[in-house]
Amino acid sequence: GNFIFMGTANNNGASTALFTKVNADFYGANGIYLGSDYSYLYGGVCVDIGIGHINGIMSGQTGYFKVWTNIPYASVTNVVYTFSHTSGPFSYANASLGIVGNVGSTSDYLGNLQLSGSIKNSSPNYLTFFSKVDFAIFDYYGRVIDVAYTFVQGSPYNYGSGTTDTALKPGETGSFSNTFAFAAYASASTYLNAFTWEEAYVALPSAAPFGVFDTP
Numbered sequence: 762g763n764f765i766f767m768g769t770a771n772n773n774g775a776s777t778a779l780f781t782k783v784n785a786d787f788y789g790a791n792g793i794y795l796g797s798d799y800s801y802l803y804g805g806v807c808v809d810i811g812i813g814h815i816n817g818i819m820s821g822q823t824g825y826f827k828v829w830t831n832i833p834y835a836s837v838t839n840v841v842y843t844f845s846h847t848s849g850p851f852s853y854a855n856a857s858l859g860i861v862g863n864v865g866s867t868s869d870y871l872g873n874l875q876l877s878g879s880i881k882n883s884s885p886n887y888l889t890f891f892s893k894v895d896f897a898i899f900d901y902y903g904r905v906i907d908v909a910y911t912f913v914q915g916s917p918y919n920y921g922s923g924t925t926d927t928a929l930k931p932g933e934t935g936s937f938s939n940t941f942a943f944a945a946y947a948s949a950s951t952y953l954n955a956f957t958w959e960e961a962y963v964a965l966p967s968a969a970p971f972g973v974f975d976t977p
Contacts (some may be wrong), residue, residue, distance in 0.1 A: 766828040776816040778846040800949035803895040807854040825897035827908035856887040868946035879937040882929035890928040907944035
């Protein structure tokens with residue numbers, strides 16, 4: 762029964778929006794202030810800001826958001842929201858992730874939408890870990906009905922300190938599956954998606970020239 766506030770936002774400026782924050786104030790009957798909450802925009806492209814990779818919303822691009830509050834839905838009569846962001850130095854990520862083939866859509870036993878498919882890392886020499894795909898689900902009227910993310914399943918990778926995560930190696934294809942708790946299968950029409958990841962350079966061994974073999 763909590764109030765959930767979702768939608769899209771366009772970057773109409775000239776610079777790239779980084780750490781784009783959605784601030785929302787919620788009001789009830791007679792203008793009574795109920796509280797505030799916030800979230801950040803998904804969407805855009807994966808950029809490197811020197812301390813990690815995030816979504817950068819380029820000029821003309823659309824982002825999407827989901828602010829999940831603990832305020833009772835029935836109490837809210839008005840929402841006042843603003844956007845804030847930073848614009849600083851960044852570079853484009855070296856790796857490139859993309860959906861391969863069609864995305865399958867099915868219904869779970871509760872009637873919720875499930876999306877599944879495959880993601881490929883098309884980079885020749887960068888692997889990605891913490892590889893995440895975000896989705897905004899739209900209904901037939903173009904309204905956002907859910908925003909959620911899932912991690913892409915790949916190969917085991919030790920990224921330091923003995924910690925292991927799944928990674929997509931150069932040229933590797935991994936799978937994803939995501940269930941959207943607020944998107945009924947029958948009401949979903951289309952979606953937008955974006956990726957974020959961390960990456961590491963991989964020095965791939967060169968192939969032996971033809972005609973050269975090891976002898977016993």
